[in-house]
Amino acid sequence: MTTQPSQPPARSRVLQAYEDLLINDGPRAATLDAVAAAAGVSKGGLLYHFKSKEALTAGLVEKLGELAEVDFALMAKDPDGCAKYYVRTSVFGGTTFDRTVVAAMRLAQGDDTTVRAAFSKMHERWYQLILGDIGDPAIARAVMLIGDGLYYNAALFGLPAHVGNDAGPDGSVDVQSLLAVVERMGSAPRT
């Protein structure tokens, strides 16, 4: 039995392994051999599903896009509002989307135009949603930047497994008080 439909198919296992390696060991370590090994597939098998490393990245971007659409929808109808939703979900929580975002972010500093463009698009959508919620462009921008800062810190430095209720120097942040700050910003008088 070469194929076992009852477990994740090779293609998605490969994508998953690629993400894991990007997150844990960085882009340099995410070689085709390493990805294949981590996915429990041979190199040839990997290349059967993804013609090249570029195609592998494209696969990741595609997955990112799909998950982003879901996120946009959740954000738009969150009872707390888009701004708080953005900051709240920017703290790495270990969801599938989080992992895919962080993995893709690791790729974004390379010459990878594809990944960069995908992020631009996502950012624009998020910004529009927050702006529509908040109204003030400057505050919307500030909220976005707070979320970005959280995500980037998570991507560059270790990913805190659990978010403590005390603010460490880099990683962990007290989300509750941060959300309170965002709340005050949102209700502050316009310029």
Place this chain on the structure above:
Amino acid sequence: MTTQPSQPPARSRVLQAYEDLLINDGPRAATLDAVAAAAGVSKGGLLYHFKSKEALTAGLVEKLGELAEVDFALMAKDPDGCAKYYVRTSVFGGTTFDRTVVAAMRLAQGDDTTVRAAFSKMHERWYQLILGDIGDPAIARAVMLIGDGLYYNAALFGLPAHVGNDAGPDGSVDVQSLLAVVERMGSAPRT
């Protein structure tokens, strides 16, 4: 004339070229050959000054540390206060320090523990300065994150040559209104 003391010596030209390549083309493109060529130096010449690529990175980190000390001093005695100083200077302005920070940031996602540690230290110092200025940990954290977001966006996406007064989707940000938001945050009532 192998050495011309009247112009930047080879060592600093190499460091400069390394930064430029990191910023413009990413870490992958910053090979020893490329750096040497960009610095107008042979590969052997480069390796005379920096024994290895690791030593080259260490040189960058050292430069970063020195420039950071200057920045801390400026920050501590800025009339606008530390928080506004941080956000204001987080917008890429093309200064030597900016370029060094962004270059080092490009290196930080690798397995480069040295660079990572240097950033942790810098972050901690900045945070302490802002906290001393602002008082509220949550707001200080929010200010830091806004600055981080600005820097990371600059590092990952293109560096805007000039900061426009209109907020584009990703890169350019209206600093003035952002500073106003920070100001309101700083004067907001504590939780």
Place this chain on the structure above:
DNA sequence: TTTACTGTACCGGCTGGACGGTCTAGACTA
């Protein structure tokens, strides 16, 4: 119901090129 053929899924050795680092020959200065 056996045999022959086709397409899908996967394997792993190989190669060519790129890169980091070494080595030696030499040029300029003091």
Place this chain on the structure above:
DNA sequence: TAGTCTAGACCGTCCAGCCGGTACAGTAAA
């Protein structure tokens, strides 16, 4: 002529992509 620095050929390693092969499932003619 000793010291300082440059130059670039060269070597070993690593990696992406290629390619010849294997295993098996489905189909269909005989």
